[in-house]
Amino acid sequence: MLDPEKYENNKSVAARDAAEFVPKIIEIMEWKNNHENILDYGCGAGSTGYNFILPQVEKFESHLYSVDISEPMLEFARNKYSHPRITYGKGDIEKDFPWENVKFDKIFSIYVLHFISDIRNALKRFYNIMNPGGFFGFTLVPKSYYRTSFKILGESEKWKGYMKGYEDHILQWMEYEDGKGHEVITNILQSIGFNIVKLEVVQRSFQFNDMNTYLELYLSINPFLKSIPEDLHPSFKDDLRRYVTDFAGIPFDSEQIISKYEFVLAVVQKPQ
Template identity: 30%
Template sequence: MNNAELYQRSNILQKRDALECLEEYGKRIKWKNGRIKILDIGCGDGSVTVDILKKFIPNNCEKLIGCDISENMIQFANEHHASDHTSFMVLDIEEDMPSELRESFDNVFSFYTLQWVKHQEVAFTNIYNLLKKGGECLLAFLGHMPVFDVYRVLSRSTKWKSWLKDAERFISPYHDNQNPEKIVKQMMTSIGFTSVEVECLEKTFIFPDLDALKGLVTSVNPFEIPKDLEEDFLLDYFNVLRDMHVIDHESSNVDGPIKATFNYRLIVAKGRK
């Protein structure tokens, strides 16, 4: 998940959902008057931050900062998307926050990041501490997603289990939960957030072609598969998706025409400090 160029070309699902989330929930944000400072957690290559999020924030934004755990992503983002009012920094939302960042932001956003976080309460507490009093957060992250089932299937196979031995580390904490919105709302409220709204949305995304699907799978694959095994891994990956009826494919040849339909759940959480 460190190939910024590939991710920027392949994150079509993430970009669509970030846009739809901001179109629906962005109008509910009570923006502060005066100069404001905004943080985007898990910004990746920076394209969602500048191409989508930036279009929804008001003109009184003095500073827009994107952060990500990946140094490669941040280097790419700063080289391609930084400007006078926009910058990017390395930050792990599961670690202790630098004192200079506490209570620094009027708004915190995050798209397609928090599903990777195992210590959910730590991350949400950090988000709370990053906000100024009266600040708001808008967070979108995966609940159930077929990709996580693929990880589990492959991690149990003799062929791939040594490479996917930590598969559960990369599965959303809400993947198996039928009522994740209740859990997230209770957690946010216990941390101190007010005006908490949490919804679990049923979503569908159809990949237009094989290259688009391969790009996404490769760009978000958290496992260090050796280069000489990557194509073989993709073949088995797609075979599992076919068994799950995510891929409608006549043959076993991954070079043929496909239709890949992902049905998944996206959790959207909003709260105020």
């Protein structure tokens, strides 16, 4: 189970990026019409949509549909970020999308698409639920210690019994040669029919002054934790700490860590 409270409390890095890049995505999209249908795909615990998309939705008297695959995330969002202009729904673009009859004019998806293994199929479906001329803006992380750690821990004797199916989280379409993520995603988007309005690779780093926050952020979105008995969680966290500190080349007991990562920021348009 994902942990919305932990995610919200520890998402400083994701919150910083959302505050900077959602307004940028909004600026790149064209806003001419009122009464649009806007989708926040993978809305998580709701704060990104509420804080950064909703003001624009209100300005254009539009409606925000916020969907996530995780019921705990949605429950948190419904409690904390409810609004007459937001409808929350549970679903997955590939299987059971909740609003089959709604066509969207804008789609946002912030730090979600790297959780989807069949990205071509998912992007085709996004294309199909958009109105002609609609915009789709997203950020995704093509390579991250988060997913590569699944391989190390998922193959270890100690954790493999609890991490069955970890291979499904290693995304074949991204985990290949370094630095080519944007080319792969560009080709897929164009082959589906999207026009690329903007697609850039952004290099970032974020200093965590408290290693615990860093580890808790990871754990809050780790899909395997629910299979691991609670009394083993401290040991799992220790092994994770070993992995990330080795990866960063710093001592195991370091309290600070600089997380270096890159992400793809894209705004694409369905032709008129």
